[in-house]
Amino acid sequence: MARKANAPKAYESMVALLRDVHDLRRAAAVLDWDQQIYMPVKGNDARSRQSALLAELAHQKFCDPRLGEAVEASLADAALSPARRACVLEVKRDRDKAVKVPADLVREIQETAGRAHMAWVNARKENRFAGFAPFLARLIELRTREADALGVPEGGVPYDALLDQFEPGATVKTLNPVIERARDECVAAVKAIRGSARKPKLEILKRRYPKEGQEKFSRQILTAMHYDTQGGRLDESVHPFTTSFDIDDVRITTRYEERWLPGALFGTIHEAGHALYEQGLDRAHWGTPLADALSVGFHESQSRFWENQIGRSLAFWAHFYPSLKRLFPAALKGVSLKDFHFAVNAVHPSLIRVEADEVTYNLHIVIRYEIEQAIFAGKAKVADLPALWNEKMRAYLGIVPPTDALGVLQDIHWSMGAFGYFPTYLLGNLYAAQWMNVLRKAMPDLEARVGAGDLLPVKTWLNEQIHRHGRRYPTDRLSKRVSGEPLNPAHFAAYLREKFGALYDVTW
Ligand code: ZN
Numbered sequence: 001m002a003r004k005a006n007a008p009k010a011y012e013s014m015v016a017l018l019r020d021v022h023d024l025r026r027a028a029a030v031l032d033w034d035q036q037i038y039m040p041v042k043g044n045d046a047r048s049r050q051s052a053l054l055a056e057l058a059h060q061k062f063c064d065p066r067l068g069e070a071v072e073a074s075l076a077d078a079a080l081s082p083a084r085r086a087c088v089l090e091v092k093r094d095r096d097k098a099v100k101v102p103a104d105l106v107r108e109i110q111e112t113a114g115r116a117h118m119a120w121v122n123a124r125k126e127n128r129f130a131g132f133a134p135f136l137a138r139l140i141e142l143r144t145r146e147a148d149a150l151g152v153p154e155g156g157v158p159y160d161a162l163l164d165q166f167e168p169g170a171t172v173k174t175l176n177p178v179i180e181r182a183r184d185e186c187v188a189a190v191k192a193i194r195g196s197a198r199k200p201k202l203e204i205l206k207r208r209y210p211k212e213g214q215e216k217f218s219r220q221i222l223t224a225m226h227y228d229t230q231g232g233r234l235d236e237s238v239h240p241f242t243t244s245f246d247i248d249d250v251r252i253t254t255r256y257e258e259r260w261l262p263g264a265l266f267g268t269i270h271e272a273g274h275a276l277y278e279q280g281l282d283r284a285h286w287g288t289p290l291a292d293a294l295s296v297g298f299h300e301s302q303s304r305f306w307e308n309q310i311g312r313s314l315a316f317w318a319h320f321y322p323s324l325k326r327l328f329p330a331a332l333k334g335v336s337l338k339d340f341h342f343a344v345n346a347v348h349p350s351l352i353r354v355e356a357d358e359v360t361y362n363l364h365i366v367i368r369y370e371i372e373q374a375i376f377a378g379k380a381k382v383a384d385l386p387a388l389w390n391e392k393m394r395a396y397l398g399i400v401p402p403t404d405a406l407g408v409l410q411d412i413h414w415s416m417g418a419f420g421y422f423p424t425y426l427l428g429n430l431y432a433a434q435w436m437n438v439l440r441k442a443m444p445d446l447e448a449r450v451g452a453g454d455l456l457p458v459k460t461w462l463n464e465q466i467h468r469h470g471r472r473y474p475t476d477r478l479s480k481r482v483s484g485e486p487l488n489p490a491h492f493a494a495y496l497r498e499k500f501g502a503l504y505d506v507t508w
Contacts, residue, residue, distance in 0.1 A: 010073035011084055017067045018091065019287035024058040026245045033251060036237045052110065059106070063099050071095065083290060083472055090289035090471050093168075101149045109142045113417040120415030127405040129386050132415070137382045139417040140375055147376070159376035162420030166296040167427060169474055172373060175423060181489040182426060183366045187396055189359050189496050192508035193347045194398070200346040200503075201339055207331035211256040217327055218254060218268040221320070225306065226459045227252075227272045228279050239412075240267045242274035247286060250278040261331075262344060266307050273306030274299055276459055280467030289471040294478060296421065300428025301435065302462065308358050308429070309436040309495075310450060310458060317341050319453040345503055349397040351406045359496060362429060363396040368411070368422040376419070431479070433492040435462075438483045 031051050039047060061067070074080060074088045116135035123132035147161035153171060160171040222229065228250075237253040244250045252271035256264045277293055285291040293299045310316055314337075321340060325332045332340070347357045353364035371388055374380035380388060389408035394400050401407030413421050439461055440446055449457055465482045472478075476486040501507055 010070050010077065011080065011088070014067065014070035014074055014088065014091065015288055017061070017064065017070060021058050021061045021067075022287040024054055024061065028054040028058070029243050030245055033243050033245075036239070036241070037235050037253065048114070055110075059098065059103075062095060067091075068095065086472050087285070087288050087290045090292075094289075097150055097165075100151070101146055105142065105145060105149065109139070109146065109417055112138055112142060113415070116417065117412075117415045120409070120412070124405045124409045127403045127409075129404045129409060132409065133382050136385075136414060139414070140382070140419070143417060143419050144376065157373075157377060159373055159420065162376070163423065164420075166421050166424050167475070168295055169476070170297075170423070170427075175369075178430065178487060178489050179366060179369060179423065179426060182362055182430060182492060183396070185489070185493040185496060186359050186362045186366075188508040189500060190347065190349060190363070190397065192506040193359070193500060193504045194349075196504040196506045198342075198504050200342040202343055202346050202348075204332075204335050204340060204343045205261045206259050207261075207328075208258055209261045209328055209331055211258060213327040214256045214261070214264045217324060218264055220323065221269060222272055224320075224453055224455050225269070225272050225276065226456055227275055231279060232275060234268070240271055242271045242278065244275075244278040247279060247281055247283045247291070250275045266311055266344075269311040270303040270307040273303035276306070276462065277302045277467050280459075280463040281470055282468050285470060291470050294466075294469070294471050294473075295475050296424035297427030297431060298466065298475065298478070300424055301431035302428075302466070304358075304428045305432040305435055305462070309432050310455070312341075312345055312358070313447075313450065314341050315447045315451040317344075318451045342503055345499070347500060347504070349399050351393075351399065351401050352410055358429065359500065360397060362426050365422050365426040367392040367396065368413075369426070372419050372422065427487065430487060430489050430492045433495040434479070434483050434488060435465075436495070437491045 028051055031047060031054070035043075035047050035051075071088055071092050074084070075092070080088070112135065116132070116139055119135045120132050123129060143162060144158060147158040150161040150164075152158055153160050153164075156171050156173065160173075163170045163172070163175070218234065219229075222234065228248075231248040232250045232252065235251065235253045236255060238255065240253050240255055242250065242252045252268070252275050254264045254268040254271060277299055281291040281293070283291065317337060317340060321337050325335075345357070347359045349360050350356055353361065356364055367389065370392065371380060371385065374388070375382075375385075386404045386408045389404075390400050393407065413419075439458070443449070443457060443461070446458070449455075466478065469478060469481075473481065479486050497508070
């Protein structure tokens with residue numbers, strides 16, 4: 001009897017302890033947001049110290065034995081609701097992982113990553129991979145130790161433990177068939193498109209688009225997407241991002257370039273897609289896994305859904321193009337809707353991932369994924385990475401970077417010791433196509449609604465299908481709930497063939 005009476009209390013006390021951890025982490029997020037937007041350069045040292053302290057306090061609180069006891073006591077309660085049980089199991093999963101990694105290893109990774117980041121910045125500036133190589137080797141060694149501490153799943157490889165940190169449950173074995181299918185599809189698409197006689201007029205997007213107009217348009221789109229501006233704000237930063245301090249305070253950033261319209265345009269839509277996920281979580285469960293995004297791949301499925309499936313569709317521009325034209329009458333004078341739509345959907349192999357189109361983008365990801373796999377399987381040495389990168393660029397994209405700065409050194413992730421992150425970008429694209437396939441059937445008038453600028457039904461559908469569940473179900477199960485099947489790259493392949501086949505008048 002005593003256990004029964006205490007069990008609900010155990011759940012409540014678990015939630016209370018978790019909310020403290022959560023608030024510490026969100027306070028650290030405020031410091032990070034400020035650092036990226038307003039902080040003067042000289043503030044860096046103090047800020048690093050303050051952020052590290054908050055991270056340490058959050059980690060200590062999370063590993064507090066009282067939290068472990070509350071988790072076990074909750075699980076012992078047979079009357080616990082299925083949602084609460086799922087929640088407690090997720091806390092247990094996170095906590096078991098957190099306590100497995102020795103504190104000194106966590107600190108060493110953080111410190112090394114801090115120095116590696118500076119080394120990477122300089123190496124990229126000087127185009128000298130050798131300057132970054134020893135730090136990269138050290139980070140790989142530390143992450144390998146971390147993977148060992150976390151434990152390799154049965155029949156798996158050490159890299160699986162790293163993938164799991166971003167995409168829970170993902171392993172090389174399960175990801176490979178999916179990623180290879182997407183890779184082959186994109187390689188075939190690029191080849192077919194390259195042979196097309198149709199060429200978009202990219203120059204349209206490189207005309208002069210004053211910042212004020214871009215900002216006005218960004219805000220107009222945010223309103224149309226039903227991003228809650230009373231519970232968020234739009235700022236500028238070098239690298240656009242979304243951050244959440246609370247369901248009622250979800251902020252996004254963008255970057256305006258006068259001579260490249262798509263940057264802010266699709267960057268803002270992308271980040272707003274992330275933000276709608278955060279704003280759509282279940283506030284009753286704030287601070288627990290039930291009000292937490294399911295995975296990085298799922299998060300990216302939201303941003304990419306809005307950016308590409310909606311934001312690059314003809315229906316979307318049928319409605320929004322006239323107002324864009326009013327804001328930039330000089331730049332868009334005489335440019336038809338059709339030409340504009342083709343230009344924002346141009347596909348062409350390029351060197352830099354973050355500037356890549358929605359087809360070639362995936363190949364940049366595949367290259368990192370394949371190289372990371374080789375690294376953690378002991379099949380690739382750090383010194384060989386630039387050559388390996390260039391070889392894969394030639395094989396998949398048909399171009400070779402002239403410098404390492406434009407090649408293997410371009411992305412920040414490895415300098416932060418983030419290995420296993422890249423595949424989530426690709427998963428996001430695949431899931432986004434899968435969601436659209438379902439939404440089209442569920443909402444036969446979808447195109448007409450988007451074409452009328454009415455985006456509320458899309459947002460509501462995503463709220464209902466994905467956001468409100470938090471981490472209630474594992475990724476495969478939520479995918480099945482939404483679409484009747486686990487992740488299936490065939491939907492992305494069909495999407496590419498339909499859209500780019502028509503735009504470029506090609507088949508593959
Ligand atoms: Zn994103």
